[in-house]
Amino acid sequence: MIEAIDLTKFYGPIPAIRDVSFTVARGEIVGFLGPNGAGKSTTIKILTCFMPPTSGTARIDGIDCLENSLEVRRKIGYLPEIVPLYAEMTVQRFLRFCAEAKGIPAKQIKREIDRVVSLCGLSNVENRIIGHLSKGYRQRVGLAQALIGNPSVIILDEPTIGLDPAQIVEIRELIKSLAGKHTVFLSSHILPEVAQTCQRVVIINKGQIVATDTPENLTKQLQRTRQVRLMFDSSVPVEKIQDVMKDIDGVTGFSPANGDGKTWIVETDPDVEVRPALAKAVVESGLGLVEMRSIDLSLEEVFMQLVTEEVVQADESEVQS
16 A cells, blocks of 8 residues: 655755665554654655655555655645644634645535544534644644545654643554554654554664564564563572573573562573473472563564664674775
8 A cells, every 4th residue: 555665865965765665555554663863754755745755666555656646645644743733723614624625525525524523532622723722632633634535545743742641542542443444654753652553563764674564573583582570479599490490491591580589580592482391390399489471572672672783783884894
């Protein structure tokens, strides 16, 4: 549904993005992650036909963004980071203006406004002036204008920035409800938000794509060891833990998680499933096991590892050259 093929954009002599390629399938919610200045906004501006690439191709539903930009724009609903609202208008009047600007037939405008008002939870504020609304409601109005015309592709740039926790949950659930009916491309630097909202992530750093996959698969690829957290009902001496671990194949290390000796982190070979043997050995030793659970890398840890590795590789290549 969204195709970026070798997108490159120069601002003067400076490359903002270089050879950016990825795809987003129909009905997917995909997160676009990267630090400030990584090239997220430049890529989104190309996909939304705001500006052309220096080279490369962008397509929405098979339509070239450069050759048929008007047709592409009809298929896109866009919510920029700074929501473009007319603060002196009422919600109803603003959405009518947006519907008219998008070419919705006059007979369908009211029905379309009613649809997005209901979908975005704006029924109790639709007659209020936008400038008097909370930031959360203004964000909902911005999302409603993006959804007018029922576009097949929704592109959201930092949709939860500046919202309080309750508002973030509301917007997150609203975005998740779009899955399947719309293709959603979501730019953000709030990693836990992306992990809870998106099915797949595209990570960009210094203008280049460094990873594209599900958070779960990225975790598996980057996790050099597995970690298992053990909790006991009383303090366990190092010697006892050592006696239990020494005969279990795949255990590569262990350490206390805190000072009371009740919680331990066991590191294991990622290619060996040790949990059944570990549980059996701990229970048979009579240590009073309360809990055993695996610890996976968070999306934030995956992101930092990828970005840090890119920086290190770049520095090494500069030294060699």
